[in-house]
Amino acid sequence: xxxxxxxxxxxxxxxxxxxxxxxxxxxxxxxxxxxxxxxxxxxxxxxxxxxxxxxxxxxxxxxxxxxxxxxxxxxxxxxxxxxxxxxxxxxxxxxxxxxxxxxxxxxxxxxxxxx
Amino acid sequence: xxxxxxxxxxxxxxxxxxxxxxxxxxxxxxxxxxxxxxxxxxxxxxxxxxxxxxxxxxxxxxxxxxxxxxxxxxxxxxxxxxxxxxxxxxxxxxxxxxxxxxxxxxxxxxx
Numbered sequence: 235x236x237x238x239x240x241x242x243x244x245x246x247x248x249x250x251x252x253x254x255x256x257x258x259x260x261x262x263x264x265x266x267x268x269x270x271x272x273x274x275x276x277x278x279x280x281x282x283x284x285x286x287x288x289x290x291x292x293x294x295x296x297x298x299x300x301x302x303x304x305x306x307x308x309x310x311x312x313x314x315x316x317x318x319x320x321x322x323x324x325x326x327x328x329x330x331x332x333x334x335x336x337x338x339x340x341x342x343x344x345x346x347x348x349x
Numbered sequence: 350x351x352x353x354x355x356x357x358x359x360x361x362x363x364x365x366x367x368x369x370x371x372x373x374x375x376x377x378x379x380x381x382x383x384x385x386x387x388x389x390x391x392x393x394x395x396x397x398x399x400x401x402x403x404x405x406x407x408x409x410x411x412x413x414x415x416x417x418x419x420x421x422x423x424x425x426x427x428x429x430x431x432x433x434x435x436x437x438x439x440x441x442x443x444x445x446x447x448x449x450x451x452x453x454x455x456x457x458x459x460x
Contacts, residue, residue: 270451277439278392278451323391327449334447336382336394336405 236261240324240340247347253311255343257298257324260305265326266334267291267300267307272321272342281309281322314347321345351375353442353452361458362430370425370455374442380404381423382449383415384439392439398423430459 241256259265269281269291282291287302296311307324324340354373362368374381380399384392385408394407398417409415412430417423427434435458441449 277453280448280450283448334443334449336397336407337384337392337441337449338394339391341391 236265236326236328236338238324238326238338238340240322240343242341242343243321244344244346247314247345249316249347249349250313251347253309253314253318253345255309255322255324255345257307257309257340258305259307259324259326261326261328263328265328267298268325268327268337269296269298269307269309270323270325270339272323274320278323314345316347316349319345319347353440353450355438355440355452355455357455358453359456359458361460363460364430364432366430366459368427368430368457370427370438370440370457372423372425372440372442372452374421374423374440375444375450378442378444378450379421380443381417381421382441382443383409383423383425384441386437386439386454387433388436390436395425427457432459435459 237260266285268283270278271281282293284291284300290299298309321342323342325337328335356371382397383395386392395409397405401417415425437454439454441451443449
């Protein structure tokens with residue numbers, strides 16, 4: 235079946251530190267990969283996405299590259315800020331029957347950035 | 350730009366009561382998805398609709414039902430509520446069967 239595994243948190247970093255959150259997936263077919271962010275008490279916001287192998291998604295200084303050979307989509311940011319404190323979810327969906335299927339999420343990684 | 354609207358934003362119910370959650374998709378979006386996120390958990394897919402027909406079904410309990418109406422809004426009906434139904438319920442919509450856009454969620458508390 236389809237599944238997403240991401241590193242467990244919580245992750246605590248100092249401001250301006252380098253961030254990596256690991257995400258690997260298992261999927262049949264050709265998945266699209268996503269990172270969503272959830273700030274405290276809020277909904278899910280799409281952070282970035284990649285729809286095919288070797289694509290790099292990027293947004294707000296965050297990047298992730300779709301690696302088919304390692305079935306990975308690790309999230310990185312060179313210099314985190316206090317405002318990046320949130321829960322980050324890796325997710326996939328498989329395109330079938332002419333449509334994007336439902337999202338399958340990882341367990342989420344809570345990031346806390348200290349000043 | 351218009352976003353996905355969910356109502357109510359907060360709901361408190363007693364055990365064994367019923368609840369109805371509503372979702373208004375982005376204009377011209379024809380697909381609606383429902384997800385449930387328990388406390389500290391990842392969102393779990395419940396059910397989806399495309400052009401007013403059920404398109405996929407996930408881990409939705411038999412006590413729950415949903416439909417999509419002619420104006421594309423969707424309602425999730427939950428009966429015989431249990432304590433474990435306390436969660437954040439998200440609706441997402443998409444157009445041309447593409448990227449999903451999430452609403453702010455409805456927080457349901459069952460006492």
